[in-house]
Amino acid sequence: xxxxxxxxxxxxxxxxxxxxxxxxxxxxxxxxxxxxxxxxxxxxxxxxxxxxxxxxxxxxxxxxxxxxxxxxxxxxxxxxxxxxxxxxxxxxxxxxxxxxxxxxxxxxxxxxxxxxxxxxxxxxxxxxxxxxxxxxxxxxxxxxxxxxxxxxxxxxxxxxxxxxxxxxxxxxxxxxxxxxxxxxxxxxxxxxxxxxxxxxxxxxx
Numbered sequence: 219x220x221x222x223x224x225x226x227x228x229x230x231x232x233x234x235x236x237x238x239x240x241x242x243x244x245x246x247x248x249x250x251x252x253x254x255x256x257x258x259x260x261x262x263x264x265x266x267x268x269x270x271x272x273x274x275x276x277x278x279x280x281x282x283x284x285x286x287x288x289x290x291x292x293x294x295x296x297x298x299x300x301x302x303x304x305x306x307x308x309x310x311x312x313x314x315x316x317x318x319x320x321x322x323x324x325x326x327x328x329x330x331x332x333x334x335x336x337x338x339x340x341x342x343x344x345x346x347x348x349x350x351x352x353x354x355x356x357x358x359x360x361x362x363x364x365x366x367x368x369x370x371x372x373x374x375x376x377x378x379x380x381x382x383x384x385x386x387x388x389x390x391x392x393x394x395x396x397x398x399x400x401x402x403x404x405x406x407x408x409x410x411x412x413x414x415x416x417x418x419x420x421x422x423x
Contacts, residue, residue, distance in 0.1 A: 240315035243296035250403045250415035253278040253291045285422040288383040293375040320409040332400040336392045357387035393421040
């Protein structure tokens with residue numbers, strides 16, 4: 219009998235230790251801005267040809283000026299929901315986990331430019347959702363990045379999602395370099411929240 223009780227308690231403690239060190243959050247808003255690969259990461263990737271393999275650990279920096287690569291960052295703004303911690307000593311001995319109760323739905327992503335541009339000689343009209351253009355979406359990689367960076371306000375944020383346009387896209391696109399573009403990103407979450415953010419960027423010659 220004592221052995222059965224011991225086994226039951228051991229299983230209970232193990233379950234609590236797995237669940238007890240996780241904090242749960244809800245995505246309540248997003249931040250959206252343009253970025254570039256910082257100099258140190260750029261040199262490293264060129265030297266070791268590692269960018270495609272190690273983009274999730276690339277160092278990005280905020281920018282409002284785009285010169286030779288188009289990258290957008292989506293950062294989550296979250297609020298704490300709850301965290302269970304039945305055995306404090308267990309949680310202190312291990313790193314706390316972090317989980318979100320909702321997620322951004324990639325099939326709801328929308329990205330528009332307020333002015334036209336051309337891609338492979340084809341004009342993309344102003345306010346066209348480029349996620350509806352297959353030839354463009356094929357040139358966009360969406361992935362998580364694990365390095366902190368500063369946003370337009372100077373706040374340190376996570377690069378939760380990166381919209382990384384390929385070099386092929388940028389090489390075969392022509393943007394107006396005389397005026398700024400207003401870029402608008404919108405999406406929905408799994409719990410039916412809707413987010414929309416607009417930024418201003420300038421394409422350099």
